[in-house]
Amino acid sequence: ELKVEQNPLFLSMQEGKNYTIYCNYSTTSDRLYWYRQDPGKSLESLFVLLSNGAVKQEGRLMASLDTKARLSTLHITAAVHDLSATYFCAVDMGVQKLVFGQGTRLTINP
Amino acid sequence: DTAVSQTPKYLVTQMGNDKSIKCEQNLGHDTMYWYKQDSKKFLKIMFSYNNKELIINETVPNRFSPKSPDKAHLNLHINSLELGDSAVYFCASSQEADTQYFGPGTRLTVL
Numbered sequence: 458e459l460k461v462e463q464n465p466l467f468l469s470m471q472e473g474k475n476y477t478i479y480c481n482y483s484t485t486s487d488r489l490y491w492y493r494q495d496p497g498k499s500l501e502s503l504f505v506l507l508s509n510g511a512v513k514q515e516g517r518l519m520a521s522l523d524t525k526a527r528l529s530t531l532h533i534t535a536a537v538h539d540l541s542a543t544y545f546c547a548v549d550m551g552v553q554k555l556v557f558g559q560g561t562r563l564t565i566n567p
Numbered sequence: 568d569t570a571v572s573q574t575p576k577y578l579v580t581q582m583g584n585d586k587s588i589k590c591e592q593n594l595g596h597d598t599m600y601w602y603k604q605d606s607k608k609f610l611k612i613m614f615s616y617n618n619k620e621l622i623i624n625e626t627v628p629n630r631f632s633p634k635s636p637d638k639a640h641l642n643l644h645i646n647s648l649e650l651g652d653s654a655v656y657f658c659a660s661s662q663e664a665d666t667q668y669f670g671p672g673t674r675l676t677v678l
Binding site for chain 1: 598600607608609610611612615622623657659661663664665666667668669670671672
């Protein structure tokens, strides 16, 4: 059974700092998604990574995928308070069955 | 203009009752999903339908029954509600293996 593990689960950081969230998964997949969830809200799609070596960037967020290492990273550059949220990675097991990580709760302090 | 909508947004009910949650998408997607998010924010897929055909049917109690009258709608009916059913239920839709778009969620509280 596919397991998806995020690290860290909780992250408190200062504005202006850089940090990385890691997403490891246990079986082969070449399709991975990152989502953001604000408290009490729905999930918002951030990135879709479709192949080994894929890298996508949007504003202060950059995501990458290494299918050989079964690892995806979400890098935050010069964090701002508005990025405070819970971030989920999700791996496609096939037939669009997504298995989600536990989520990383990110708090960015002024 | 809401892409994926769900009703109701909140549902509070007694144990043993039967309830339904409705989902509609206006994105023209072929595939719709139901997810459950528990109190620890863990998300797990329950069902998916593609053009009214059941594709994913995870290990959920058979008290949960999805119904898709057409490809734009996917409803979730829950019989004999239990305390452990309390959660947020999200509907989502996608076009094949593209991004899944999530609805606003239905917070179910079973008393």
